[in-house]
Amino acid sequence: MSLRNLLVFIVATTIFLPAASAAEAVKQRRFDYKSLQQRAADFVQQQVTAPENGRIEVIASGLDPRMQPKLCANDLQLSIAGNNELDSYSTVEIRCEGQQLWRTYVPVRIYEYRQVITAAGSMMNEHVISAGDLQLREVNVNNLRSQYYTEPDQLIGARIKRRVSAGDVISARDTCLVCEGEAVTITATSGNLTITATGVALADGLQGEAVTVRNQRSNKALQAHVSGLNEVKVGN
Known part of the structure; x- marks a missing residue:
């Protein structure tokens, strides 16, 4: 190799090899415990729906702050661990697939x-x-x-x-409104005919709820709906 060609080779490797190394470093993304917990929380947040007039808060924790950052050149894969259904206490599995093969588990709480x-x-x-x-x-x-x-x-x-x-x-x-063990007025309606009787509530109930009451005269138990304080209604 001539001196001229040797100089060209040295210059080329000096210029391009660090650039290649920098590009490789960009591909190797680092994930510390905070970023992994945030990924898990975001993953769960996307799968839950806030109730009407309410909100959902998702908190991920459980990873050791001393954990060495993990490297991954590919997109992280997230799923609920064990293919379980999502509930208020869940664990998210985070996987890196490829040359840097690893997985970790992040406990997640869902607050409604x-x-x-x-x-x-x-x-x-x-x-x-x-x-x-x-x-x-x-x-x-x-x-x-x-x-x-x-x-x-x-x-x-x-x-x-x-x-x-x-x-x-x-x-x-x-x-x-109707309290177990206490006296209630039972109103039975059929068409234009209305009959009232006294009874005893066999369960607690609030407005519109179905409760079982016992007719004191016949001693029969029947289903009724709470219509007021110490009052239940049978029929339409």
């Missing part, structure tokens, strides 16, 4: 927030609920273990069964 009925002030046992007793407040409904309500009309006129503090979510355990 809704505007629910809460107590505007303290209410004692036997108190009959009015509109002024109620207020809407955004609540994480994942933590609620009993039926909750979203419309004031569902509770107005109902009776408090146990003390409720200001700010508490009012649940099915706290109230009833």
Whole structure:
């Protein structure tokens, strides 16, 4: 090789090899624990739908902050681990396929927030609920273990069964229009004919809900719908 050609070769490799190395480095994307958790949260967020008058919050965690960043030249592949259905506690599997073959698992929590009925002030046992007793407040409904309500009309006129503090979510355990074990007026309607009788409620119920009551005269149990305080209706 002549001196001239040797000089050309040296210059060419000096110019182009670092450029090739830089291009290779661009392809090798780095993912630290924060970026992997964010990828998992975004993946789940795209699959859930916020409830009416509510919102969804997705939080991913569980990866060790000391984890060495992972490299991947290809697009990350995400799925729910084990092909399980998505629920409030899920795990996202993140995979890199290709030369840098690896996978990691990210725990994800899904929080559902809704505007629910809460107590505007303290209410004692036997108190009959009015509109002024109620207020809407955004609540994480994942933590609620009993039926909750979203419309004031569902509770107005109902009776408090146990003390409720200001700010508490009012649940099915706290109230009833018709209360188990208490006397009710049964109204049966057929065409233009209306008959009333007395009975005993065998379950709690709120406006419009179906409850079982026992006719005191016949001792028969029947299905009825709550129509008011201590009142149920049978038939149309």
